[in-house]
Amino acid sequence: MADLQRPVTINSAIIGKKGTATCTGTTLTIDIISGTYFELDLQNLSGDISTFRMENYSAGFPGGQSYTLKLIQSSTPRQFTWSSLIPQLFFAGGSAATTGPPNWHFVHIGGEHPYLSQENNAVNIMSIISPVTGDNSLRDVAWLVAMVGTDFQ
Amino acid sequence: MASLNGITWSGKPKFQIRNPSYNSTNIYIDLAVGHVWRIDCANISGAIGNFTVQNVPSGTGIVSSFLLGLIQGPNPSTNYLNWLAMTNVKWAGGIRGVQPYQKHLINSAQMDSGDILIYSNGHYLSAPASETVGGPNSILPIRFTTTGTLPTGIALNTNYWSYYSSNMYFFPSTTVVASGEGGGSGTPITYVNGGTGTHYWHMYHHEKHQNIQTATDNAVDYLSFTTWDNGTTWYGTVVGRDIK
Numbered sequence: 001m002a003d004l005q006r007p008v009t010i011n012s013a014i015i016g017k018k019g020t021a022t023c024t025g026t027t028l029t030i031d032i033i034s035g036t037y038f039e040l041d042l043q044n045l046s047g048d049i050s051t052f053r054m055e056n057y058s059a060g061f062p063g064g065q066s067y068t069l070k071l072i073q074s075s076t077p078r079q080f081t082w083s084s085l086i087p088q089l090f091f092a093g094g095s096a097a098t099t100g101p102p103n104w105h106f107v108h109i110g111g112e113h114p115y116l117s118q119e120n121n122a123v124n125i126m127s128i129i130s131p132v133t134g135d136n137s138l139r140d141v142a143w144l145v146a147m148v149g150t151d152f153q
Numbered sequence: 154m155a156s157l158n159g160i161t162w163s164g165k166p167k168f169q170i171r172n173p174s175y176n177s178t179n180i181y182i183d184l185a186v187g188h189v190w191r192i193d194c195a196n197i198s199g200a201i202g203n204f205t206v207q208n209v210p211s212g213t214g215i216v217s218s219f220l221l222g223l224i225q226g227p228n229p230s231t232n233y234l235n236w237l238a239m240t241n242v243k244w245a246g247g248i249r250g251v252q253p254y255q256k257h258l259i260n261s262a263q264m265d266s267g268d269i270l271i272y273s274n275g276h277y278l279s280a281p282a283s284e285t286v287g288g289p290n291s292i293l294p295i296r297f298t299t300t301g302t303l304p305t306g307i308a309l310n311t312n313y314w315s316y317y318s319s320n321m322y323f324f325p326s327t328t329v330v331a332s333g334e335g336g337g338s339g340t341p342i343t344y345v346n347g348g349t350g351t352h353y354w355h356m357y358h359h360e361k362h363q364n365i366q367t368a369t370d371n372a373v374d375y376l377s378f379t380t381w382d383n384g385t386t387w388y389g390t391v392v393g394r395d396i397k
Binding site for chain 2: 035148
């Protein structure tokens with residue numbers, strides 16, 4: 001992975017890659033090395049999101065990563081069950097990562113759980129920043145979640 | 154163009170700040186030359202209603218973004234970016250940035266079933282009948298001003314809400330409309346008279362539903378724009394308002 005250690009001047013657009021994301025049952029899954037932007041239609045969910053699965057975690061997982069989720073509300077409104085939701089990391093191949101402490105959790109601005117707009121097809125955009133684990137040792141346990149906006153029209 | 158599959162910024166990324174070109178009807182952002190943009194609204198004239206982003210990167214599975222800084226000018230009610238007209242930009246809650254203190258003419262205040270009905274052609278408050286609480290039509294307060302005397306029952310410096318709106322008519326409500334315009338659950342105001350002089354209404358923005366741009370001269374606001382579909386639709390968010 002490139003490590004730009006000197007200042008770099010950027011004079012054009014910054015393009016991010018859409019990663020692979022799915023939602024089935026009550027699980028939302030993103031492939032965390034496939035991109036930084038994830039677009040999901042919640043229509044395929046059978047209930048509120050009770051599992052947040054992040055796949056292809058690797059030992060080289062650097063700190064301070066940010067992800068942006070674009071979530072399109074389903075005809076039956078879905079929400080995150082933030083009060084019990086934990087980030088679940090999995091290695092390539094599907095085995096659960098063990099480097100994360102059991103008390104990893106999501107935190108929110110002001111402690112208020114972000115709430116998705118209820119309207120069918122409403123666009124909600126959310127930002128998630130991972131804990132800092134730059135040297136692969138725990139520095140933080142909180143995944144920061146901020147709602148960029150709901151119900152874009 | 155470099156394609157980096159993951160990058161660590163140990164050094165500081167720097168961005169050249171670019172000034173967009175514009176005329177009386179268009180503002181142009183050219184992504185081929187910049188990521189961070191800034192415009193001094195003191196230099197624009199009239200209401201610019203078109204937001205044109207040029208050289209948007211295109212391809213499958215990409216997302217592009219840029220930042221736009223706005224420096225407010227001395228005449229925000231006449232020289233401004235008309236986000237209402239820029240329909241290629243979507244905003245959270247559909248709050249499209251009615252310009253601060255932009256007054257909308259009230260053609261007449263009429264009586265309908267004993268209540269005050271406002272006729273204001275093209276008032277922008279219309280919304281689908283299925284609008285629920287949380288929509289701009291039901292929770293954003295409006296206020297009234299006049300060159301004479303407001304209709305009895307309507308006061309200056311007081312919040313009202315609207316319901317049963319079309320693009321011409323709405324009922325002012327003294328309470329937040331509980332179930333959207335179609336629900337008709339506002340609190341109507343009994344019609345006594347239409348007042349005197351020329352009446353206006355304007356959006357009143359409170360803490361959670363502020364306007365996109367600060368109205369104060371020289372105020373600095375920064376906006377972020379992101380497209381998930383190669384530039385067809387831009388999602389606008391306010392990064393910071395009235396940055397000091």
